[in-house]
Amino acid sequence: MPASGDDCTLNTCSISQSYYGYRPNLGIDVFFSIVYAVVVAYCLFLAIHKKKHLAYTISVLIGALLELTGFAARIYGYVYPFVRNGWIVQYSIITFGPVFTSAAIYVCIGRIADYLGRGKFHIRPRLYARIFIPSDIFALLIQSSGGGVSVSEVPPADGGISTGQSIIIAGLALQVVSLSVFFVLFMGVIWPTDLFRSKSLDLDRNDKRVRKFVICVSVAIILIVGRSAYRVAEYSQGIFGALGHNEVLFIIFDGFPIAIATTILVLAHPVYMLPDAPRVDKVDARELGSRPARNRSRHRSRYAH
Secondary structure: OOOOOOOOOOOOOOHHHOOOOOOOOHHHHHHHHHHHHHHHHHHHHHHHHOOOOHHHHHHHHHHHHHHHHHHHHHHHHHHOOOOHHHHHHHHHHHHHOHHHHHHHHHHHHHHHHHHHOOEOOOOOHHHHHHHHHHHHHHHHHHHHHHHHHHHHOOOOOOOOOOHHHHHHHHHHHHHHHHHHHHHHHHHHHHOOOOOOOOOHHHOOHHHHHHHHHHHHHHHHHHHHHHHHHHHHHHHHOOOOOOOOOOHHHHHHHHHHHHHHHHHHHHHOOHHHHOOOOOOOEOOEHHHHOOOOHHHOOOOEOOOOO
16 A cells, blocks of 8 residues: 555655656656647647647547647656645546547547548448447546546555456457457458559559548557557556556557547648548448449449448
8 A cells, every 4th residue: 555645744644655666757747748738729729720620639639638638647746756636647547548549539530431431331420420329428437537536546465456446447348349350440441442452653643632531540549549548457456566657668558549549630630631522432232232343442422422
């Protein structure tokens, strides 16, 4: 059981007795705080001046605000590593923040399907957000409830998994499953097209932008899934286990992946990457089986949005 801030200071107790198990690295936490502060400012600029793709922008903005708050709390933890409230704020908020980053990804696939076509699974573009955003919200509620339980419960003396941690693990696992299913459907929209089969010279300007956007979104998905898998492993050891008390692993598998994913999503913003008009040649799963294989990558859409 970590020592309380009422009983310990940096002068009277070993830092290994703190809730963190270490003294948070001030430099790296300031760095991440600056990154997220810049992302927040840029999102506000886009929301005010561009006024397009607001759901995407707001999702990234909220995720960045939560991460900024979490790393600001870690800066507080550098000064007061034995204060429980500061540790709870940074731990819980940094855990929940990527849920909103995932929501931004869920929003954008409908826009991509609007441009490229419904693809292999022939899912209406608007359904992606209607299915996966509620799933994301449900995962957030589960994680939040687990965090609420964790705050009020006493950590197991043997360092095992508490009830609150088990609930958080369930929420994180749902997030991993949801993102993985989403990625399969996302590939179902992209794969039947010629977006990655044609050379760059064969693609027009809009196609090139969309291809870059698809790559950025794919990288962000992989980073978030990997980070969430790490968090599941961390909580599975108990909140004060070896993974939970290893700052280097936290920075490598949580800090950088989410910072990179967030930065990618805001730099490759749909306002710059997704055309307003649909592509001339789309892919409709109903037509895939009725045309020769060599022509399946390009054909005119026969459905209305």
